Amino acid sequence: MKKTIVITLESGQKVPCPSQTLVGELLRDTFDPVTGLPYLGALVNNELVTFAYTLDIDSTVRFVTMAAPGGMQIYVRSLSFLLAKAVKDLHPDARFSVEHALGPGLYCEFEANGVRGMAPEQAVALEAHTRDLVAADKPILRQRISYTAAIEQFTNNKQADKVALLRFTNTPKIVTYICENFCDLATGPMTRSAGPLRYFRLIPYQTGFILQMPTCETAPAIPEFKPIKVLAETFQEYNRWGRILGINTVGRLNEIIAADEIKDFVKVAEALHEKKIAAIADQIAANSSIKWVLIAGPSSSGKTTFAKRLAIQLRVNGLRPVTLGTDDYFVDRAHTPRTASGDYDFEHLQAVDISTLNRDLADLDAGREIDLPTFDFHTGARAYKGGKLRLDEDQVVILEGIHSLNPALTPGLPDARKFLIYISALTQLNLDNNNRIPTTDNRLLRRLVRDHRYRGHSATRTLEMWPNVGRGERTWIFPFQEEADAVFNSALDYELAILSVLAQPLLSEIKPHQPVYAEARRMQEFLAHFLPLAADVPPPVSIIREFVGGSDFEY
Numbered sequence: 021m022k023k024t025i026v027i028t029l030e031s032g033q034k035v036p037c038p039s040q041t042l043v044g045e046l047l048r049d050t051f052d053p054v055t056g057l058p059y060l061g062a063l064v065n066n067e068l069v070t071f072a073y074t075l076d077i078d079s080t081v082r083f084v085t086m087a088a089p090g091g092m093q094i095y096v097r098s099l100s101f102l103l104a105k106a107v108k109d110l111h112p113d114a115r116f117s118v119e120h121a122l123g124p125g126l127y128c129e130f131e132a133n134g135v136r137g138m139a140p141e142q143a144v145a146l147e148a149h150t151r152d153l154v155a156a157d158k159p160i161l162r163q164r165i166s167y168t169a170a171i172e173q174f175t176n177n178k179q180a181d182k183v184a185l186l187r188f189t190n191t192p193k194i195v196t197y198i199c200e201n202f203c204d205l206a207t208g209p210m211t212r213s214a215g216p217l218r219y220f221r222l223i224p225y226q227t228g229f230i231l232q233m234p235t236c237e238t239a240p241a242i243p244e245f246k247p248i249k250v251l252a253e254t255f256q257e258y259n260r261w262g263r264i265l266g267i268n269t270v271g272r273l274n275e276i277i278a279a280d281e282i283k284d285f286v287k288v289a290e291a292l293h294e295k296k297i298a299a300i301a302d303q304i305a306a307n308s309s310i311k312w313v314l315i316a317g318p319s320s321s322g323k324t325t326f327a328k329r330l331a332i333q334l335r336v337n338g339l340r341p342v343t344l345g346t347d348d349y350f351v352d353r354a355h356t357p358r359t360a361s362g363d364y365d366f367e368h369l370q371a372v373d374i375s376t377l378n379r380d381l382a383d384l385d386a387g388r389e390i391d392l393p394t395f396d397f398h399t400g401a402r403a404y405k406g407g408k409l410r411l412d413e414d415q416v417v418i419l420e421g422i423h424s425l426n427p428a429l430t431p432g433l434p435d436a437r438k439f440l441i442y443i444s445a446l447t448q449l450n451l452d453n454n455n456r457i458p459t460t461d462n463r464l465l466r467r468l469v470r471d472h473r474y475r476g477h478s479a480t481r482t483l484e485m486w487p488n489v490g491r492g493e494r495t496w497i498f499p500f501q502e503e504a505d506a507v508f509n510s511a512l513d514y515e516l517a518i519l520s521v522l523a524q525p526l527l528s529e530i531k532p533h534q535p536v537y538a539e540a541r542r543m544q545e546f547l548a549h550f551l552p553l554a555a556d557v558p559p560p561v562s563i564i565r566e567f568v569g570g571s572d573f574e575y
Contacts, residue, residue, distance in 0.1 A: 022039045025079070104118075177203065317442055326563065446509045479540065
């Protein structure tokens with residue numbers, strides 16, 4: 021006789037049920053009564069699971085839709101899987117890969133019969149076939165198979181990217197998902213069928229197409245696609261670098277680490293960074309009217325180290341740069357804006373004392389001397405410690421901060437004398453061809469490691485703060501990225517192998533009773549795919565040193 025367990029639903033209702041009950045059996049309605057969105061999975065004791073998850077202990081259960089981050093993860097993962105199946109159905113020999121986010125959508129590469137790119141009629145046919153799979157509500161089955169069977173299956177299906185990812189795994193059972201004749205590795209929960217995956221559209225773009233989807237905030241509406249030219253070109257450039265380096269998946273990175281070829285790989289990756297920084301410095305030096313170099317980017321993109329390395333390259337060009345940080349112009353803590361929940365909103369433009377900043381910039385532009393401020397993050401107040409600055413004719417100012425591309429930050433500076441740089445960690449590394457690594461994960465891991473090492477923050481605190489950081493970026497940073505005169509991608513294809521070693525113990529401290537547990541578990545499972553790499557492998561001036569330690573620069 022099965023024992024009885026008690027399930028506590030989000031409403032607070034307690035439901036007795038037999039042990040071994042499946043999560044999906046608790047559903048009374050497949051749609052959320054408030055939003056009308058389909059339920060996609062559930063959080064069981066703060067762990068994201070499928071409807072096929074077996075309940076065997078007293079648990080809290082909360083069903084999720086795409087309007088919640090966990091539900092959106094399930095939706096994106098499942099739709100990417102279904103799209104890969106549809107491509108395989110229509111173009112069995114085509115090369116297809118989900119590359120990266122581009123606005124509220126995913127950019128996918130497509131090559132068939134030696135031709136890169138998707139013609140409009142091909143996109144129409146692919147979307148129609150995918151919608152047929154949705155209309156038929158094709159089952160998406162989760163199964164465990166032996167390691168040997170998984171290797172044999174992926175080898176026979178010519179899915180070399182999956183075989184490479186499994187090469188350094190010795191788990192006896194491999195979790196996969198199957199829809200008809202198409203199989204993929206499980207990288208997290210998926211929907212139990214194709215039926216809920218109806219909200220999407222395909223748009224031919226560059227040498228592939230955009231898979232447009234809702235966001236958590238707009239669901240089920242799909243935002244209008246607006247080409248992000250600067251970012252698209254940057255991703256194209258770094259994809260070319262990926263081909264130069266001979267890597268685009270974690271499986272390939274692991275092979276390089278295992279073969280002890282990583283040191284040469286690191287040298288080439290760092291040389292590509294230095295070449296790009298030098299090229300940006302050349303652009304600035306070629307225009308004698310430029311006096312202000314403004315650098316912006318989201319959290320943990322490496323703005324500080326980039327600014328220091330750019331300063332070196334500007335000196336090579338005969339300029340004498342000086343650096344200012346907008347963080348030193350924060351308003352005192354008592355005047356800091358707050359979020360709707362009452363927390364300090366350090367991402368808000370009004371967290372910066374714009375009037376004082378612009379007064380100082382105007383004085384510098386006019387050749388006058390200013391007192392340099394320093395913001396004390398412990399006391400939450402700006403202080404003046406005797407530092408002075410006056411500009412000479414051959415000097416340029418590097419102003420670094422998240423709002424630097426926003427015209428409202430420096431309204432008094434002539435546009436003709438500004439050079440705007442956008443920086444972010446836009447990783448082009450994927451787990452495999454149709455399981456991407458979100459660029460935000462790269463930055464989150466950097467911040468998690470750095471904040472623990474240098475600011476004494478726990479992983480819990482960093483994960484709790486991250487949604488607010490993201491909201492601030494979407495409001496104050498991303499809308500201005502197209503204004504940039506140059507874009508620098510600070511991601512290094514090998515860095516996640518280092519961050520995984522340092523982040524895993526921090527994430528392990530997060531327990532199931534904590535609300536951020538689902539995110540911690542997701543990241544742990546993702547990082548488990550990487551072979552370890554020591555933090556002393558990068559050179560001392562590498563951007564990754566800003567986060568893991570050992571930099572030659574002072575911060």
